[in-house]
Amino acid sequence: MKKFEFSLQRVLDYRQMVAEWARDAYLEARKRLEDAQAGLVEIDDRRRRASESAAATVSELLDHERYRVRLDDERRAQETIIAILDQEVEAAYRAWVEKRIEAEALEKLREQALAEYEEEARRAEQRELDEWAVLRRRAA
Secondary structure, three states, X not given: OOOOOOOOHHHHHHHHHHHHHHHHHHHHHHHHHHHHHHXXXXXXXXXXXXXXXXXXXXHHHHHHHHHXXXXXXXXXXXXXXXXXXXXXXXXXXXXXXXHHHHHHHHHHHHHHHHHHHHHHHHHHHHHHHHHHHHHHHHHO
C-alpha cells in the first residue's frame, strides 16, 4: 500500500506557521507591555526619591515641585501607553487563539485521515492473509 499522504498538508503547514507567527506577535506585545509597566515602576521610584530629598532654598523647592509635576505627567502618559498596550496584548492573544484553533481543526482532519488510512491498510493486510490462507489450503 502506498505511503500516507494528507491532501491538505500544505494548508496545515501554512496554518501552523501562521499560528506560530500569531504566538510570536502575542509574546512580543506582552514584552512591550511588561517593559512599559517597568517604566511606570521606574517613574514611581524617581518620584519617591524626589519626595525624599529635602529642598534647602525656595529655588530648590520650586525645582522639586516642577520635577514632581513633570513626573506626574510622565506617569499619566505611561499609564495611557500601558492601557493601549494592554489592548494590543488582548487583541494579539485573541488572534493567536483563533489561528491555533484553525490549525488544530486541520490537524484533527489529518488525524482522522491517518486513522482511516491505517484501518484500510489493516483491512488490506487481512485480505492478503486470508487469500494466502485459502491458497495454502487449496495447495494442500
